[in-house]
Structure formats: C-alpha cells, structure tokens
Amino acid sequence: MGNRRDFLKTVSLGTAIGTLGLSSCITNNRITKITILHTNDVHSHIDPFPANHRKFPNQGGFARRAALVKQIRKEEEHVLLLDAGDIFQGTPYFNFYKGELEIKLMGDMGYDAATIGNHEFDNGEHELCKQISKADFPFIITNYGLDGNKLKTLTHPYKIIQKGNIRIGIIGLGIKLEGLVSPNNYKNITYNNPIIEGEKAASFLKEKENCDYIIALSHLGYDLKEGMIRDIDVAKNTTNIDLILGGHSHIFLDTPTAIKNKADKRVYIGQTGWGGVKLGRIDIVFNGDKKETELALQAHL
Structure with a gap:
C-alpha cells in the first residue's frame, strides 16, 4: 500500500469535479458521495511483504490497511469496504489457522461484504462453512446453486446496503470451480452462468428493491482466455450492473476500465492486484435524482 497515497487519473462521467474539489463535505440535499474501498486476492498475507521482496518490499499487511481504512472513514461519511475473493491460501497463516485469522481481521476492519474465490475451497466445503460461520460480515454468491449444501444457509445471493439516501445492491459472481478445485472440495455446488444470474439479480434489485x-x-477474472466468462463479458452483456470489482487475475488496474453495456451505458471494472499490496478506492458522486454523475477518482493507496 505504501506510505503515501498515489492518486491516479480522474475518470469523469459528466463534468469533472476533480480530485481537489471532491471534499468530504459533498453530501447534502442534492449530492451524495460514496467512497468504495476494495481488495481482492489477499491470499492470507497478514504481514507486509519482506524487505527483500523483489516486487513489493515492505508493502501490504493487514495492520497498515486497517489504519488506512480507519483514516478514510474519518474523512468520508459514506464508505463501503468490499472484497472480491481468494482471501485464503498463500502463507503459513492459512496452513495453521485455516482461514480463521483472515476472517477475524476482516471483521475487525469492518468489511461490509465479500464474495467467494476458488481458493476458499482449498480445505473443502466443510472447513469453508466453518470459517464463514465465524464472519460478522456477509459472503455473497449469486451464481452458485447451493441446494443441499450448508453454504446456502451461510451465504447470501445479494445484499442491500443503504448509504445516505443511496440504496446499493451487491451481488457476487463466482468462477467455474471445475479444473481449479478438487471435485471432492465442492460437492453439491452448481456453477450457473454469471451473466444470466448476475443480470437477473441486478434487475431484481433495481426494479423490485429500488436500488440505485x-x-x-x-472472482471471474478480468481478461482470461477466450471461452471463459470474464468481467469484460459480464459488463458487455448486462444492463443493470454499474460497477464490477474483480479478482482472480491479479491485475493492478490504475484506473477502472470503462465498457459499454447492452444499454450503451458505461460499466466500470476495477481490480487491485493481489497480496493486499494496495487498497483500491473509487469515489462516486450521485446527484439529487440519485443518478451517478461522477466516477471522480480511483486511488491505489
């Protein structure tokens, strides 16, 4: 994450507000600013990378990220903290604690929601259920059929979070586990097409639940090989999803990728690498009609 903020390009949806003009006092009767913080593929990196690491010396770590999130919450009124999966696997902490430490620290940090990555199944469904049952934040998975699986009672197909006057619907899109996970580790789980299921859930949330x-x-991956459903494919082939926060492909996107959807509206895709090295940030401004007018800033912190 580094010791200073690396503010990157401003991405405008209308007239640019710009970084300096976007103050924490922007919420009033007309305008609401939502600050979205996001992680993905942390892979059990509790501590910072070692000082002699070739790419990320002394970077990352839960303690540093927690301090940064705490500071941002002091500065901003409406903050969401989200994770796009592969919380588990990658250091001896996972081998010893089986994911319990990661779940506890995320709860202490105040995560609002997470989805499930393929590495969450590395110790099998039973162990995943055991760890998720200890979480005080929701795990969301929309496109897995979970009939006959205990995960059905421990996860949510969607979640609605109110921030100020804005209703935000959150869905979770999981990757096809076949070929990535031992079949014995995901019995009674059916992979359903994430484009179809994602659009169905998003339409329900907007049309029936009045989400803005x-x-x-x-956890589908940003631009994996053809033949796999990717974040880019979801963005192009849906109409009601506004923002995709991705994982799996470990890509550091300096600014969100803009993709035109089926309704010729821009959908943005964000992803923030792996290992907890950086914390993604996207600020969105809504006008008095609850329509987004600016995606004013992405920062990798």
Missing part, C-alpha cells in the same frame, strides 16, 4: 446502484463482486 449495483456492484458486482466478481
């Missing part, structure tokens, strides 16, 4: 904005937490 839909975020998809995705």
